[in-house]
Amino acid sequence: MKKFFLLGIIAVFSCVSANLASAQTTEQLNDVFRQLSDEVLPTPNVYRTASGAPGHKYWQQQADYKIDVTLDDDKQRIIGSAEVKYYNNSPDTLRYLWIQLDQNRFAHNSGQDKSAFSSADAKAGYGAIRAEVYKETYEGGYKISRVTDSGGAPLPHVINDTMMRIDLPTPLRPGQKISFNIDWSYNVLDATIIGARGGKEFFKEDGNYIYEIAQWFPRMAAYSDYDGWTNKQFLGNGEFTLEFGDYEVAITVPADHVVSATGVLQNPRDVLSSVERERLEKAKTSKTPVMIVTTEDAAAKLEKRATTTKTWRFKANNVRDFAFASSRKFLWDAQGFYQKENDKTVMAMSFYPEEGNPIWSAYSTQAIIHTLEVYNRYSLVYPYPVAISVNGPVGGMEYPMICFNGPRPTLDKKTGKKTYSRRTKYGLISVIIHEVGHNYFPMIVNSDERQWTWMDEGLNTFLQNLAEEEWEKDYPTRRAEPYQIVNYMKSTKQVPIMTNSESILQFGNNAYAKPAIALRILRETVMGRELFDFAFREYSRRWKFKRPTPSDFFRTMEDASGVDLDWFWRGWFYTTQHVDVSLDKVERFNIDTKDPEIEEAIKRAKDQEKGLTPARRADQELEKRTDRFPELLDFYNEHDEFTVTNKQRNDYTSLIKGLEDWQKALLSNKSNIYKLHFSNIGGLVMPLPLEVTYEDGSKEEIRINAEIWRKNAKKVTRALITDKVIASISVDPYWEIADTNMENNHYPRRIEKSRFELIKRKKSRDMMKEFETKLKSEDDDKKEKEDSPEK
Structure with missing residues (x-):
């Protein structure tokens, strides 16, 4: 099949000659492809370059800490x-x-x-x-x-x-x-x-506490x-x-407490038994997690509380914060993870009460190691000696080398057995991946969370989704697919991603989901995986143990990929526009051969296609006057309006003699020429992934770059030439550009499928109103919890 594609963008611009300068300014401001550096991004300098890399005079402060801290378990004080x-x-x-x-x-x-x-x-x-x-x-x-x-x-x-x-x-x-x-x-x-x-x-x-101190x-x-x-x-x-700085921290706690903290334990002989030290050494090379403090060990501590204290000493170099957890309830498992890239073994460790089993012993340390494996591949190699997950009262929060995670099974008081739901299981795995992932962003790539939440939450959620997809087939990801953000994208609760944390209306959608899905679209649809992955690793490498800003990220992604992305950053990060592309009309053309024998026959066939009602069709069979008086028929009854004349034949012969061979070949081309008319209703310009279905049942994918909108961001026309006859065309067939209205994505239009839900209606309208109010209240509560800034 011969096929080639013609770029047929139709854009009409009007200008008023009396105010040409003003019109040009308006056109420039309406240009969604104008460069961010001209009006938004800060001017490059010796500290931050135009390429997005640290400048030759880049600097940052350092703060080192020596801390002695006591946890008063009786008064719950620090x-x-x-x-x-x-x-x-x-x-x-x-x-x-x-x-x-x-x-x-x-x-x-x-x-x-x-x-x-x-x-x-x-x-x-x-x-x-x-x-x-x-x-x-x-x-x-x-x-x-x-x-x-x-x-x-x-x-x-x-x-x-x-x-x-x-x-x-x-x-x-x-x-x-x-x-x-x-x-x-x-x-x-x-x-x-x-x-x-x-x-x-x-x-x-049992009258005990778990402390997560941050x-x-x-x-x-x-x-x-x-x-x-x-x-x-x-x-x-x-x-x-x-x-960033170096920390030496001495933590004094009850003698029977187990402490987990940022950094490496410096005095294991003072605080761990010989058996615990042996188990910890074995865990370094084990292929599965090893219990350092077992259920039996913890139970023994709960029976008899210590009346003395011990001091755990930790040291951590080049970290931006320090956190710790302490409890006599903690079980402790560990497994070494060898990183070939830097020839170092990271100790992955989990601390949790017996109430966290069976899912914590099954999944926590495994999820830590899985996170390191995936994030190392997509960003930078984990540089720290330990990675810790702790179960306690905090639902999910990150610090250097340690994170706090909340999900645990539910105790059935009637049966005395612990059970957990599908949501609890995957919630645990996901939160551990997410919080351990924060070691990379922002604990190592030290973005400014006080100003730009998305730079750590959004980037980390994007990588979290990649890690979840590598955990198992059909993992229930929540903020990975473009279709999962469409309701937010068209809601009134939006503010631009580039909004300060305290002014965000829906924290989960704005700071986590939307930037993560934007990066997914950038990787899968706009840039392609190879270019995106190289650029993202370059950003991670450039800003490891440094403090990047949004402009450094934007510029690095363009610098390392060779792709102009200003239109993407502007639309997704600086506006609240959404994607709504409509395929308004599809027209089919064929080349006029100029041959009257062919063209007049086509006109005749087209004229005969005009349908008549059954009654009108019956009228055609009625006896006509010319049937009774045939002498009324003449030359024009033998030759209709589409009959070719000698003049037309002579004109065609003269035309052909004056054409070159390539022009003659083009006139005889029988390909179908289609014009696809698109409207950008949502305002956010995006590439146009198309699926073309032909009458013979075959299908073809066509991908049109976002730059098709560069002359007119509201309406464009695309020409498509093919030997086959098109039966239908779909825009965004795989739901990959977060289009908020799929009903106008098909030509011809489809009948949308849905389901009726039958309910038994209450007799009283007041009761029905109460029921609807209850549902809305529960839905609002659920959304508020999911979007809670406390994670």
Whole structure:
């Protein structure tokens, strides 16, 4: 079959001669393919280049910590003391330092408390009211008892809600460092009542706690080339912008507690039994997880509580944060994962109570290793010595080398057996993949979470989906396929992805799902896997242990792939437009041969195709006057209007003599020429994947680049030439571009299929209204939980 495709874009632009300059400006602003760097992206400089790579004068600060912390299990308090060493690697002189005091978010009259709002609906769930009541009695926030220089002299400081400014006695010049000390304490909140990124969980059955301790020490705020001090108050959504540094942390807990933490345990002989150390050594080379602390070991600790304490010492280099978990309830399993790429073994470890079995012992450590395998392939090789998953009160939260994950089985009180649903199983696997994946973004590729949530959540969700697909066939992914985002894309709850965390309306859709699916479309439909994967790895490599901004990501993806993507970033990340492409009309043409014998016969056949009603058709059989008087027939009755004349034949002969061979061949071409007319109703330009079905039953895929819209982003026409006759055409047959309206994607239009759901109606309309209100309320509650910023 001969086939070739002609680019037939029809675009009409009107301009008013009296105001030509203004019209040109309007046209430029309507150009969805105009470059972002001209009006949106920051100007490249010596710190960040136009290619998206760090500049030759790139810098970032460093903050090292030596911390002694005690977990008071009787009063559920944290008491800590830290020596902070801060390095000014910037070209600027600093007269003061800013410190993050994240626990102050939970203090009475905090900025979050004063700016909190609730639903206008008069109804509220038990959990929401319980949290409000708990806040009234919980004494949250830091008690800062000492801020001194390295010599012990007090440093003047001002606490402003979740930030603290330390005024320096002498300015800190470029290349200098300073050491200072902070002592503090705070009460650990109940994370089962208030959704938080760390906290405690009480087990009434045995009177014990699991502690997941995060944002637990005063942390240096980031100082960067693009933002200066990142001292925006913490209101709950926008997470953390932090500096890399080295940590030495001594954690004092009850002697029978098991502690998991960021970094490597430095004193195993002081805190682990010889049997536990032997098991841990065996786990390094084991092919399956090895129990370090067994069910029996934990049960023995629960029977008799220790009255003494032990200090666990951890060390972590080049990390941006530190978290830990502690409990006498913990079981502990571990398995070594050898990475050929850097010739290092990572210890994958899981800590969980017996209440987490059987799914935690079956899936947690396996999911950790699976995450490392997949993320190493698509981004960068995991550089840290451990990767930990902990089960406790926090549903899902990440820190360097350690993450907190919530799902566990349900205890049937009647039978005494633990059961778990399909949702719980896959929820556990997915949250572990997601939170372990955060080690890569933002714990290593250190994006600014306080400003751009999508840079860690969106990128990580994209990779999470790839890992889930490699776990098993038909894995129930939630935020992977383009069709899963269409309802949000056409909703009124949208804000652009490039919106600050605190102003996002639907956190889960905006910061997780939409950017993740945008990257999926970029990889599968726009760029292709090979170009995308190379560029994404290049971004990961360039910004490993550095702080990228959105422009660095956008520019690197283009620089490493050779694909102009400004139109994509603009539409998906800077607007709330959606995809709605309509195939309005398909026209079929054939080349006019100019031969009157052929063309007049075609006209005659077309004229005869005109249908008559049955009654009109019967009229044709009635006796005519010429039947009774044949002498009325003449020359014109023998030759109709389509009969070829000698003049037409002579004109055709003259025409053919004047044509070249290629022109004669083109006139005799019998191919079908189709014109496909598209409308961009949603505003978001996208490539056009087509499936053409021919009358002989064969099918063909045609992919048209997004640049077809470059002259007119609202309407375009595409020419298609083929020897076959087209029966139908479908736009986006595999649902890959997040088209929000599939009804206008087919030509000819299809009858849409759906199902009627039969219900037994209530006699009272009031009862029916109550039922509908209940359904809506439950649906809203479900969406609110799924989109919770506390993950």
